[in-house]
Amino acid sequence: MRIAIVTDAWEPQVNGVVRTLQSVKRVLEGQGHKVLVISPERFYSVPCPTYPEIRLAMVRSRTIGDLLDEFSPHAVHLATEGPVCVAARRWCLKHDFPFTTAYHTQFPDYVEARSGVPAEWVWRYIRWFHAPAQSILASTPSIREALAAHGLTQVRHWGRGVDLANFRPGLAPHPAMAALDGPVQLYVGRVAVEKNLEAFLASGHPGTKVVVGDGPARSALEAKYPEARFLGPMFGAELASAYAAADGFVFPSRTDTFGLVMIEALACGTPVAAYPVTGPVDILTPETGAMDDDLDAAIATALTRDRAACADYGATFTWEASAAQFLAALVPIVEEARAA
Template sequence: MRILIATDAWTPQVNGVVQTVSQVVAQLTEQGHEVRVIHPGLFNTIPCPTYPEIRLAMWPFTRLRNELNRFKPQAVHVVTEGPIGLAMRLLAHGRKLPFTTAYHTQFPEYVKARSGIPIRFTAALLRWFHRPSRAVMVPTQSVINTLKSRGLSNCVLWQRGVDVNRFNPQQSAASKHLSYSPRDLPLDDAQQVELLRRLNACSVEKPVFLYAGRVAVEKNLDAFLSLELPGEKWIAGDGPARKALEKQYPEARWFGMLNHVALAELYKKADVFVFPSMTDTFGLVLLEAMASGCPVAAFPVNGPLDVVGNSGAGVLDWNLKTAAMAALKIERKVPLEHARSFTWKNCAEQFQGYLAPIGISASVPKQVQAIHKPISNRP
């Protein structure tokens, strides 16, 4: 099948959207599908307001139209609601081509956190954007329920996965030797070794509470950094709020942006992964931490409720300090086993099952049963 994917999020960005789409593309390509990804790197770009690290494509309409004519896709999927996603949505809808979309980001909540604009205005725009979609792929059931309450009835569950070859509790060769050789240690890299040397050269006061991800206002990091906890707080990641937070909380260890190989070392060394966000649709970092044997502490909100739920792999509590301290008591084998039930293979199979083939009359694609049953501790 020829599959055209339009996305405003792509490398060199490092986030859950890019990770998900990259993994799905790899899985589909391995299965023999021809996948064409239209991304910002193919266009002239401008920095996203308030988030210059993200580049937005300028005038993508013409190229997307030409790509539709040349590639002749048998399925079209729109990943994001940015300029590329909007142009593809308008083109496909205008040509009466069936297409699917995805809901990766809680834009109404993000926009409100950044600007104060009421949720109802952004929710109305998203409702307009996704309404023609044959299936809006959403990562958790709780977010589906939220979208349904806002007038979107065409949502389907599309879960995520984790690469257990990359994120696991096993000691790496680099951590044993503190050296890097592309010939002798092909699975290690220079950033990983530099991180390990940095940690080895300083004393670490246990326990270690770790956050990894974007450092931005919508991630609610103050709720974590302001806690009075024993041991140390580690922050891995970058974003527009980093400078201000680093100045406000100098006692935390700030590691900056890390690649996945280096980040995997932090997950192994941390005692609890603290996830203070209240606006995420899923939170891939939750799976990465748990696959490394690190239990989770989070608020009982969309994302953690579905990924952790009542599995015992973490503690969800409106008092984040209570959750963090209680998570210290969880045996590391519990989150490890829970995370292994989420695979990228299953994610790609669900994605393919939801696609709306062009030229075949269909309404919403048949619901693909989630191989991992959603977990919820909601009453």
């Protein structure tokens, strides 16, 4: 099967959307499918305000159409709501190509957190973008309910996975964390205002707080919380060793749709503390973590969880299952539309 994935999020960006698409693409290609990724690096682009590493491509729908015509896909998936996918959406609608979309990011909440623009205003755009899709792929029941509440009911489940070759129990702890005073509490992810990282850094549970990742808020938070350890970005085996070195993983975000880092931590045997919000409420179980509106209480409880139970549960999230769900949700393009 020839599958075109159009996305505004791709390498060299480092985020959950990119990691999900990369992982699913790798599985699909390993099964013999051909996957074309149409992303911003193909076109002239400008940096996104407040997120300069994210590029906003300037592209015409005709240019996207030429790429699709050359590839002749059996199905088209629009992964994001940015300009590349808007151009592809316009082309698909004009030529009666069915397409699927995905809701990866709580974009309305992110915009409100960064600019003060009411989230409901942004939801108008979200509804406009996704309404013509044959299916909207969403990762959790909470997100499916949120989409339905805004009139988007054609939702299909698309879960997430873990690279179990890297993220597994029994790993040696990261050397930069091995000698820290415990309990060691770890955050992994973007260091930005919408991740609510300061709630973790200001929490009062004893031990050492460690931040792995980078982002626009890092320098300010490092200056404000000098007792915390900021180790920068990590990937693959090095990141897995950081999870292994932590006694608990803290996920302070209130705006994520899923939270890949949670299931990576669990696969390494590290219990998770979080707020009872979308993402954690869909993933965590009483045996593998704790959720509380008091983050200190969640951390204290999570640290009592059994690491073996966490690892067993984390191992149930596979990219093979995620790719199968993605594939099942695609809508074939009929030959008459392709020839038009």
